[in-house]
Amino acid sequence: MEQRSITFIGAGNMAHSIIAGLVTSGYQPDLITATAPSPERREPLARQYGIHTDDDNLRAAEHADVIVLAVKPQLMASVCEKLQSIDFSNKLVISIAAGVSVERLNQMLACELNLVRVMPNTPSLIGKGMSGLFASSQVSASDKTFAEQLLQAVGEVCWVEQEAGINAVIAAAGSAPAYFFLFMEAMQAEAIKQGFDADTARLLIQQSALGAAEMVKANPEVALSTLREQVTSKGGTTAEALRTFNEHQLSDTVAKAMRAAISRAEEMEKLF
Numbered sequence: 001m002e003q004r005s006i007t008f009i010g011a012g013n014m015a016h017s018i019i020a021g022l023v024t025s026g027y028q029p030d031l032i033t034a035t036a037p038s039p040e041r042r043e044p045l046a047r048q049y050g051i052h053t054d055d056d057n058l059r060a061a062e063h064a065d066v067i068v069l070a071v072k073p074q075l076m077a078s079v080c081e082k083l084q085s086i087d088f089s090n091k092l093v094i095s096i097a098a099g100v101s102v103e104r105l106n107q108m109l110a111c112e113l114n115l116v117r118v119m120p121n122t123p124s125l126i127g128k129g130m131s132g133l134f135a136s137s138q139v140s141a142s143d144k145t146f147a148e149q150l151l152q153a154v155g156e157v158c159w160v161e162q163e164a165g166i167n168a169v170i171a172a173a174g175s176a177p178a179y180f181f182l183f184m185e186a187m188q189a190e191a192i193k194q195g196f197d198a199d200t201a202r203l204l205i206q207q208s209a210l211g212a213a214e215m216v217k218a219n220p221e222v223a224l225s226t227l228r229e230q231v232t233s234k235g236g237t238t239a240e241a242l243r244t245f246n247e248h249q250l251s252d253t254v255a256k257a258m259r260a261a262i263s264r265a266e267e268m269e270k271l272f
């Protein structure tokens with residue numbers, strides 16, 4: 001992919017995941033800078049990936065071709081205020097923050113930005129990320145391609161036509177690894193109660209989850225419901241487990257949880 005200088009403002013979990021994926025996929029580490037106030041956040045990144053780090057956001061961002069805003073939404077306004085002196089006209093700005101709109105980011109940086117909002121997720125760390133992208137109206141085709149390739153370096157991507165689609169991506173992908181972790185935690189806890197040690201319980205669940213996800217990926221033409229039915233012998237054990245999930249309205253709970261994530265993103269758009 002095209003190599004441009006990139007500065008990540010914020011070096012937390014998500015920036016780390018993307019940087020790791022980028023460097024592993026061959027992006028030049030000396031083109032990447034990450035900023036954070038604390039050396040505890042910066043130093044491991046510099047050591048592990050050979051990237052530059054800085055505690056001065058303005059200095060790090062000024063000369064970058066691409067600025068990735070990767071701080072918590074509640075910090076975004078104060079962080080951006082100190083970057084307002086930058087000439088953004090030839091820069092691509094990518095925000096990965098949940099719940100901070102294009103309109104707000106333009107206000108925060110006092111500029112009509114070439115802005116792409118991206119909603120990634122933490123499996124980017126191992127190249128298995130899923131990102132949704134939304135480009136504001138003035139973003140050029142080459143900037144869109146760059147943003148797309150950047151996120152493709154760490155996983156799969158999809159574009160959304162409307163900005164509201166980013167909140168739907170949060171519900172379906174950005175937050176989603178945590179849903180699966182929660183489900184696996186619950187399964188592990190019960191497997192331990194059934195007599196397995198923690199490691200074996202984890203292996204049983206991890207391998208089943210991985211196998212199921214790989215089967216979904218390997219059979220794009222097969223409906224998820226068919227894959228489920230193939231496990232479910234008539235009058236057998238799986239049917240009983242699924243009946244219990246249905247009795248407790250699992251689908252309804254999942255739908256409510258996803259809508260709750262969207263509502264929170266909408267609320268955050270008003271707060272930050």
Ligand SMILES: NC(=O)C1=CN([C@@H]2O[C@H](COP(=O)(O)OP(=O)(O)OC[C@H]3O[C@@H](n4cnc5c(N)ncnc54)[C@H](O)[C@@H]3O)[C@@H](O)[C@H]2O)C=CC1
Nearest residue numbers: 010011012013014035036041070071072073096097098120
């Ligand atoms: N964690 C996730 O799964 C996802 C997070 N996001 C978004 O990514 C953004 C970052 O989230 P996380 O990485 O999870 O948070 P985090 O708390 O792990 O990282 C934020 C980082 O910002 C740094 N920071 C704090 N003040 C700063 C300042 N003044 N200047 C520069 N850096 C500063 C902190 O040192 C920290 O390393 C958020 O806006 C979140 O909405 C988006 C998708 C998924």
Ligand SMILES: O=C(O)[C@@H]1CCC=N1
Nearest residue numbers: 097098170174175176
């Ligand atoms: O929980 C959050 O707000 C962020 C956005 C998606 C995943 N983590």
